[in-house]
Amino acid sequence: MQLVIISGTVFGTAEDVAHAAHEKLLKAGFQVSYQKQWQLDELLQADPAAVLFVCSTTGMGEMPPAMQLLAKQLDDRLPDWAGRPYGIIALGDAGYGDTFCAAGDELQELAGLLGLVELQEMLRLDASATVTQAADAMPWVADFARELRAWEQA
Ligand SMILES: Cc1cc2nc3c(=O)[nH]c(=O)nc-3n(C[C@H](O)[C@H](O)[C@H](O)COP(=O)(O)O)c2cc1C
Numbered sequence: 001m002q003l004v005i006i007s008g009t010v011f012g013t014a015e016d017v018a019h020a021a022h023e024k025l026l027k028a029g030f031q032v033s034y035q036k037q038w039q040l041d042e043l044l045q046a047d048p049a050a051v052l053f054v055c056s057t058t059g060m061g062e063m064p065p066a067m068q069l070l071a072k073q074l075d076d077r078l079p080d081w082a083g084r085p086y087g088i089i090a091l092g093d094a095g096y097g098d099t100f101c102a103a104g105d106e107l108q109e110l111a112g113l114l115g116l117v118e119l120q121e122m123l124r125l126d127a128s129a130t131v132t133q134a135a136d137a138m139p140w141v142a143d144f145a146r147e148l149r150a151w152e153q154a
Contacts, residue, residue, distance in 0.1 A: 004048035008055035008067025020134040056091035061099025082115030
């Protein structure tokens with residue numbers, strides 16, 4: 001099973017989280033591909049059996065520009081990833097109120113359009129409460145690995 005990690009960042013925190021998740025999932029024995037910036041064609045060729053999105057929110061509740069572009073391309077192309085599991089680690093700041101981790105919510109909608117199946121509830125990392133997002137995400141990633149293993153064996 002080929003797990004693909006897709007990250008979207010402005011200042012690099014989401015990339016740090018994605019990198020830490022990559023390491024942890026590799027250690028857990030999964031085949032994991034992570035690139036800081038996927039091109040649509042590369043992603044289609046990778047044909048992921050499972051997807052982990054790690055994405056911050058910027059502007060007035062938007063995805064970072066490169067992630068916006070990739071999300072639009074996926075939305076236009078609609079690859080048939082139906083029934084494949086996914087998870088989202090969303091980064092934001094609760095001080096932004098209604099748009100807290102809004103990019104994660106948008107990705108959830110996109111995943112639904114692609115037919116992906118949510119493996120576990122989205123993790124929302126709040127920059128107003130922590131500066132150690134990568135470490136904070138590890139328990140969630142460990143649970144994700146367990147769920148993925150169970151899904152694989154089902
Ligand atoms: C200009 C700007 C706009 C932001 N807008 C939002 C927002 O609408 N909602 C939110 O939850 N966080 C918002 N944030 C907070 C970031 O998502 C948060 O700091 C995150 O950890 C940054 O991750 P990154 O380093 O991967 O870009 C904003 C931050 C900046 C600098």
